[in-house]
Amino acid sequence: MKTFVVDLGKCNGCYGCQIACKDETVENDWMPYSKPQPNTGHFWLKMHEKIHGQVPKVLAEYRPALCNHCDNAPCIEAAPEAVYKRADGLVIVDPEKAKDNKALVDACPYGAIYWNEELSIPQKCTGCAHLVDEGKLPHCVDACATGALMFGEEEDLADLIAQSTHRWDIEGTAPRVHYLNPFGLFVSGEVWDPAADLIIEGAAVRLTDEAGEVLETVTDGFGDFWFKHLDAGTYTLEIASTGFKGVRRTIELTDSLNIGDFPLDRE
Incomplete structure (x- = not known):
């Protein structure tokens, strides 16, 4: 099964992943996995930034956050008729079956699901399932200049996954995005x-x-x-x-x- 690994020690906050997500999904229809992401208001991959310390000793912490593609996904439990997990582990909100289900936004404890008012559908990161189907990397991973974002088979990334901090995991969800080297x-x-x-x-x-x-x-x-x-x-x-x-x-x-x-x- 596929999984993401994020090495925060390598992330320099360039926002390339967030921009890549927009580039891949805004104004692009990737059915059956997703309708176009709106120009504003949605962050299917969002860079969290925190400033640490006090002048003159100040450091910035960055953490890219996306759908965690949880093994025990609360969104699937909330709408099993509209949300499903693929055989490779990616969790998909079906754009047609989830139409008008605004309550699904609140089902995600990570805040990774957004509401598209114009299309009246809940939307989120698909893991670029349309690219994965072609044997390619998710666009955010492919665009990461420092190698902080990784994606692949769970067994191939096992050594890195074993170093996961689980700092941002919500109990019981079993997320498939693993973070290494948190800033602290x-x-x-x-x-x-x-x-x-x-x-x-x-x-x-x-x-x-x-x-x-x-x-x-x-x-x-x-x-x-x-x-x-x-x-x-x-x-x-x-x-x-x-x-x-x-x-x-x-x-x-x-x-x-x-x-x-x-x-x-x-x-």
Whole structure:
């Protein structure tokens, strides 16, 4: 069966996949799988963007989201006469049988089904079933410049699927879109010597979580340190450098945090 794998560590937020989806489906009739997607209002593949941190330490997180083609699809349960799963795993909303069924939009817990007012039909990503039938890749996958989007047979992608975080899975739906390397949260800061008014390069920085797991790094040529891919929680931050008094601070991490400057006093 077919499946999607999305490596978020490779996604640079170019929006190429979202544009490719529009290019393939707007004003194009791909019956029996889909009628044309409207020019506006629909995002059969939608790029989610979140800005992390505080100036000047800011990073952007991107996540392309499409229909999850769930094995236990709530949309099929809501309208089994109009929605079906193909033998290859792609879930299709039949444009003719689903006509006038606006309630189907609310059946998807992922918000992946949209209402086409002009045609009076619910619509969503088909996995470019019309291209897959020809042995081609979905257009979003084919257009991905970084290789973040992948599509293929489940057994061929098994090693990657085993790394899936399931972070965005809704229990019981068994989605067939698997996300790897989620962004998570970060902690960053800067270490400097107020007496010399200079940054301190090579200071040792330790971050310990509630379970006692320790992460370690050193400050770079700008005096900066970064800890990335963190979960929310309570952390203990410790900074030490030869010839300076160390510092220790408890951090309650609920969102990515630029913790600011750390002046170290000389011993």
